[in-house]
Each structure stands twice: as C-alpha cells, then as structure tokens.
Amino acid sequence: MMELRLLRYFVAIAEERHFGRAAARLHMSQPPLSRAVKQLETDLGVVLLRRSATGAELTPAGNALYMEARTLLEQAEQARARVTAAAGAVTLTIGTLADSAGETGTRLAATFRRRHPKVSIRIREADFTDPTTGLRNGLADVALTRLPFDDIGISTRVLRSDPVGVVLRADDPLAGRDTLCLADLAGRPWFQLPEGTDPVWRAYWNGATSVGERPAGPVVRTVNECTQAVLWNGMVGIAPLTHALPDGLTWAILTDMPPSLLVVAWATEHESPLVRSFAHIAVNAYRPAQT
Amino acid sequence: MMELRLLRYFVAIAEERHFGRAAARLHMSQPPLSRAVKQLETDLGVVLLRRSATGAELTPAGNALYMEARTLLEQAEQARARVTAAAGAVTLTIGTLADSAGETGTRLAATFRRRHPKVSIRIREADFTDPTTGLRNGLADVALTRLPFDDIGISTRVLRSDPVGVVLRADDPLAGRDTLCLADLAGRPWFQLPEGTDPVWRAYWNGATSVGERPAGPVVRTVNECTQAVLWNGMVGIAPLTHALPDGLTWAILTDMPPSLLVVAWATEHESPLVRSFAHIAVNAYRPAQT
DNA sequence: AATCCCGATACCGCAACGGTATCTTTGCTG
DNA sequence: CAGCAAAGATACCGTTGCGGTATCGGGATT
Numbered sequence: 001m002m003e004l005r006l007l008r009y010f011v012a013i014a015e016e017r018h019f020g021r022a023a024a025r026l027h028m029s030q031p032p033l034s035r036a037v038k039q040l041e042t043d044l045g046v047v048l049l050r051r052s053a054t055g056a057e058l059t060p061a062g063n064a065l066y067m068e069a070r071t072l073l074e075q076a077e078q079a080r081a082r083v084t085a086a087a088g089a090v091t092l093t094i095g096t097l098a099d100s101a102g103e104t105g106t107r108l109a110a111t112f113r114r115r116h117p118k119v120s121i122r123i124r125e126a127d128f129t130d131p132t133t134g135l136r137n138g139l140a141d142v143a144l145t146r147l148p149f150d151d152i153g154i155s156t157r158v159l160r161s162d163p164v165g166v167v168l169r170a171d172d173p174l175a176g177r178d179t180l181c182l183a184d185l186a187g188r189p190w191f192q193l194p195e196g197t198d199p200v201w202r203a204y205w206n207g208a209t210s211v212g213e214r215p216a217g218p219v220v221r222t223v224n225e226c227t228q229a230v231l232w233n234g235m236v237g238i239a240p241l242t243h244a245l246p247d248g249l250t251w252a253i254l255t256d257m258p259p260s261l262l263v264v265a266w267a268t269e270h271e272s273p274l275v276r277s278f279a280h281i282a283v284n285a286y287r288p289a290q291t
Numbered sequence: 292m293m294e295l296r297l298l299r300y301f302v303a304i305a306e307e308r309h310f311g312r313a314a315a316r317l318h319m320s321q322p323p324l325s326r327a328v329k330q331l332e333t334d335l336g337v338v339l340l341r342r343s344a345t346g347a348e349l350t351p352a353g354n355a356l357y358m359e360a361r362t363l364l365e366q367a368e369q370a371r372a373r374v375t376a377a378a379g380a381v382t383l384t385i386g387t388l389a390d391s392a393g394e395t396g397t398r399l400a401a402t403f404r405r406r407h408p409k410v411s412i413r414i415r416e417a418d419f420t421d422p423t424t425g426l427r428n429g430l431a432d433v434a435l436t437r438l439p440f441d442d443i444g445i446s447t448r449v450l451r452s453d454p455v456g457v458v459l460r461a462d463d464p465l466a467g468r469d470t471l472c473l474a475d476l477a478g479r480p481w482f483q484l485p486e487g488t489d490p491v492w493r494a495y496w497n498g499a500t501s502v503g504e505r506p507a508g509p510v511v512r513t514v515n516e517c518t519q520a521v522l523w524n525g526m527v528g529i530a531p532l533t534h535a536l537p538d539g540l541t542w543a544i545l546t547d548m549p550p551s552l553l554v555v556a557w558a559t560e561h562e563s564p565l566v567r568s569f570a571h572i573a574v575n576a577y578r579p580a581q582t
Numbered sequence: 583a584a585t586c587c588c589g590a591t592a593c594c595g596c597a598a599c600g601g602t603a604t605c606t607t608t609g610c611t612g
Numbered sequence: 613c614a615g616c617a618a619a620g621a622t623a624c625c626g627t628t629g630c631g632g633t634a635t636c637g638g639g640a641t642t
Contacts, residue, residue, distance in 0.1 A: 003294050004294050005294060045378075045380070060378065079360070082355060
C-alpha cells in the first residue's frame with residue numbers, strides 16, 4: 001500500500017537525486033530506500049527512477065509522483081493542524097524560507113516555546129518559489145524570510161541585512177577572490193525562479209539571473225548539507241555563512257547585488273497576540289546591542 | 292507518525308461508530324483498531340472518540356479528523372491515478388453510488404477487464420450526497436448511479452427500474468405489510484440530504500422526507516452489511532433486495548414514490564471509446580432477453 | 583443482582599522495517 | 613585497457629510492530 005512514509009522517502013530521493021544523500025538527510029541507511037522505491041514501483045506498476053552509476057534520475061512518472069507526494073504530505077500536515085485546532089489547541093505555524101531561516105526558526109521557536117508553553121509550534125519549510133512561505137493562503141502564521149518581495153498586506157520587521165554571494169568550486173578560476181561583480185559571472189549557468197512567483201522577488205533574483213544562461217535542471221533546489229545558504233551547482237547564495245561550506249566550495253560576495261534583508265513577516269490582517277509575540281522575540285534576538 | 296493505514300482504520304470506525312463493526316468491514320479483528328486509534332490520539336495529542344458501552348462517538352476533533360481523513364485518502368487515490376496516467380497507463384475510474392451499485396460495479400468491472408485487459412480499473416465509492424459520483428469534477432469517468440438527478444451534460448442509459456421501499460424493524464407496528472404509502476410513515480424520523488447537493492436529486496428524496504421530521508444524527512450513512520440498499524435506522528432504501536436483510540429487519544415498498552432508475556452515466560463531453568464500451572457492457576448485462 | 587456487550591489489555595507469532603556487510607555495475611583514470 | 617571508485621542492489625540479521633487470540637473491566641440492560 002502507498003503509505004506516507006514511503007512518500008516521504010521518495011521525496012527525499014527525488015530532491016537529492018541520490019540514494020545515499022537522501023539516506024543521510026533522512027538519518028538512515030541506503031538499503032531501505034532501495035526497498036521503499038521498489039515497493040512504490042511495484043505498487044504503482046510504474047518505473048519511478050532511472051538508476052545510474054552517478055545517482056538517479058526521475059522518469060516522467062517519478063516526477064509526477066514527486067509533485068503529488070509533495071502536495072499530499074503538505075495536505076497531511078495541514079489536516080493534522082486543523083484537527084488539533086478543532087480540539088481547541090492553539091498552534092503557531094512558522095514558515096521558513098529554505099535557507100538561513102531554517103536554523104533561525106528552530107532557535108526562535110525554542111525561545112517562543114519557553115514563553116508560551118501551551119502553544120504548539122509547527123515549522124513549515126517553504127522552498128524559494130514562495131517568499132511569503134504560505135502567509136497569503138494561511139499555510140503559515142508568521143514567516144522568517146527575506147525581502148524584497150511584494151509585501152502589500154504583509155507586515156515585516158527587518159532582522160538583519162545580508163550581502164548576496166556566490167558559491168564557487170575550489171577549482172574555479174574565480175575561487176579565492178573575496179568579492180566579485182555580476183559581470184564576472186557572465187555566461188555561467190544560473191538559477192532561475194519559475195514563472196508565476198512573486199514578481200518583486202523574481203525581479204530581484206533575476207537581476208542576478210540576467211547575466212547567465214537558463215539552467216537545464218529543475219529550477220530551484222535546496223541543499224540540506226548547508227542550511228545557511230542556497231547553493232546550486234556552485235551558484236548564487238546568501239551571506240553570511242556562519243557554518244563552514246562543504247569541502248571544495250568557497251564563497252565570494254557579489255558587490256553589485258543589493259543586500260537581502262532577513263525579516264520576520266506576517267499577514268497584517270491575521271496579526272494576533274501570538275504573532276506579535278513571536279515577532280517581538282525575533283527582533284530582540286537580532287538587536288545589535290543585546291548584551 | 293500519521294500513516295494512511297491508520298486513517299483508513301479511523302474512517303471505518305468513525306462511520307460505523309463501533310469498533311467491532313469497523314473491524315468486520317476491514318476484515319480484521321477489533322484489538323488492532325483500539326491500538327490504531329490510541330496511536331492517532333497520542334500522535335495528535337487529542338481525544339478522537341468518546342467510548343461507551345454501546346459503541347463510540349466522535350469528539351469534535353474526531354469529527355474533524357474524519358473529514359480530513361476522507362479527503363486525504365481521496366486525494367491519495369487521485370494522486371495514484373495521476374501518477375499511473377503519467378506513465379502512459381490507461382485507467383477507467385468507475386464511480387458507484389453507495390447502494391446496489393457497489394456489487395454491480397465489481398461485476399461489470401470484471402467483464403470490462405476481460406475485454407480490455409490492459410486498462411486498469413479504479414472503483415470510487417461515492418456517498419449519497421453526490422448522485423454523479425464525481426463525474427462533474429473528473430473524479431470518475433463513468434458512474435453506476437440512480438436517476439433522477441440534474442443530468443445536463445451527463446449522458447445516461449437506464450439499466451433497471453427499482454421501486455423505492457422502506458426498511459422496518461421487525462417489531463415495528465407496520466412490519467409485515469408488503470406495501471406502504473408515505474402517509475403511513477408520517478411523524479417518523481427520516482433521512483435528509485444536506486443543502487448544496489444536486490437539487491433534482493434532493494427534491495426527489497425530499498418528496499419522501501417531507502412527511503417526516505428532521506433527523507438528529509448525521510445526514511446520510513451507508514450501511515455495509517446490506518450493499519443492496521441504503522438503510523438508516525430503519526429508514527428509506529431501494530428495492531429490490533437480492534440479498535437477505537440482516538436479522539430483525541423487514542422491507543416494504545412505498546407505492547407512492549416514483550421508481551428510482553439504476554443507470555450507467557458519464558460526462559457527455561468526456562465520452563471516450565472506453566466509456567462507451569463500459570456503458571455497452573452495462574446495458575447488455577441488464578437486457579431482459581439476454582439468453 | 584445477573585447478564586450481555588463493547589472496548590481495552592495481555593500476550594504471541596510473524597511479517598516488515600532498518601541496519602551491516604557484500605556484490606554488481608558503471609563511469610572514470612592513470 | 614586495467615584498475616579503481618562510487619552508486620545502487622542484494623543478502624542477511626536483529627528488532628520492531630502489526631494483527632491475531634484470549635481475557636479483562638465496566639456500563640447498560642433485564
């Protein structure tokens with residue numbers, strides 16, 4: 001039977017395109033994943049992955065299942081939230097952009113939990129295609145994300161200003177330089193946000209994108225080994241990196257990209273005492289003279 | 292973790308309001324269901340059922356989970372169908388109204404499978420609130436259901452005409468009579484379709500409903516022990532009963548209810564060779580002089 | 583008070599899950 | 613082209629947990 005557990009596994013494999021990395025991300029070993037995929041394949045009567053010596057590629061059916069599984073798991077999460085809400089439980093859903101906000105979120109959530117022990121917290125990791133991390137459709141109550149994006153109806157408080165940088169392979173001709181400008185990167189593959197995403201957000205990142213070619217693979221990918229930045233085959237990311245980069249990668253700041261602002265955000269019309277409290281905690285945590 | 296298996300179990304329990312009956316319906320024993328519910332309850336941190344000596348009632352949270360689980364399982368089914376469709380597999384989804392159509396569906400599906408071995412078949416059981424069993428929103432390709440309902444855009448072929456009857460407890464004063472009229476039943480509780488359902492369909496059944504009071508419990512319930520009729524605490528159903536009624540129940544035809552027509556139906560604009568083939572098989576199976 | 587019925591619990595065998603070790607294949611490389 | 617490295621598949625194993633039978637406890641009914 002098609003169980004959610006198998007779908008969780010498959011999503012990890014599909015995103016990593018690699019059984020071993022997926023296993024690491026799931027904190028388990030690789031063989032059960034082989035079995036899980038085979039189980040799904042025999043259950044659905046369909047080949048999901050094209051295995052190779054370098055990893056695994058999605059077949060059309062695999063891609064379909066990846067999309068379906070994502071939404072299904074998301075719907076399951078929402079269902080869970082609605083059920084607990086129906087029981088009178090108070091929940092705060094924190095949306096986080098899949099970059100530095102991840103670790104930030106859990107840290108702030110811990111503080112929040114100390115102050116509001118009875119409120120249960122749910123963290124929803126959104127990918128780069130939605131800078132509001134679901135604020136607009138009620139999928140999140142409060143978000144840790146980045147400006148600029150179309151913020152009408154959204155209240156924001158700036159936490160930190162981060163220069164935008166680029167991640168390079170150590171063997172790159174440009175590696176070793178601390179700063180670069182966009183022109184240095186002309187002609188390289190780049191990441192590109194899909195159409196239909198927030199226009200302001202897209203324009204900001206396309207400022208970088210316009211110098212490069214269109215990418216060949218999927219549009220945005222989050223790399224979990226390095227939660228402090230969005231990497232993609234040695235492409236654009238966000239400084240500062242507090243964690244060390246994986247071996248063989250270096251970092252250079254792009255001097256002509258306007259800085260990206262880490263913010264706490266919420267839908268203005270859904271502002272609540274809990275949301276205010278969380279925003280307050282977040283702003284305090286980043287106040288310069290905190291002592 | 293909240294797995295689909297647990298939700299399937301919970302849905303059965305919620306509908307039967309009885310662990311034992313749910314176990315029978317799931318072809319398993321009762322103790323694992325106790326465990327499953329407890330597992331869900333601890334996982335969600337919520338009480339789902341109020342247990343009593345006569346069965347189990349849903350708490351508000353339980354009702355919420357019931358709704359969520361239904362849609363989630365449905366979505367999982369659709370997801371599965373879309374994935375196999377993406378692999379180029381051809382699927383025919385047969386919607387069945389939760390009464391006599393159930394058994395009819397599997398029987399016709401068997402014939403259909405013999406004729407089209409490569410087409411995979413999915414049977415979708417719909418409840419009484421949607422006489423089209425999802426034809427309109429693409430949830431089903433072809434339906435075994437009953438007239439009358441609002442059939443604009445829907446093509447139908449009549450398979451059989453069934454008088455409408457009422458199921459009575461053996462200790463009922465009216466039990467033993469073969470025929471009744473609606474007036475005989477004045478003042479009794481009755482089943483009632485929720486607002487927003489197909490108006491023609493609702494009006495038809497409200498013709499019966501109008502003589503009775505409003506029911507107290509949930510609006511429609513399907514009884515699985517008797518797949519040949521919709522029963523509800525000794526309320527209205529559809530003749531003929533080819534299967535014996537459970538002990539303690541009898542059956543009387545309502546002479547002043549217009550008959551209900553068993554039909555095969557499909558969305559006219561989505562008519563396809565497969566749909567035509569299925570309809571043809573269905574009509575042939577019910578032709579009087581078949582020999 | 584005795585009985586009945588329902589859900590909960592205890593316990594058991596077995597299927598399935600995840601882990602370790604190893605194999606096969608494939609792409610790369612000297 | 614031989615050898616190596618890496619990735620997924622397979623074999624096997626200990627443990628978990630699922631579903632089954634037997635039984636218990638507690639309301640409701642008579």
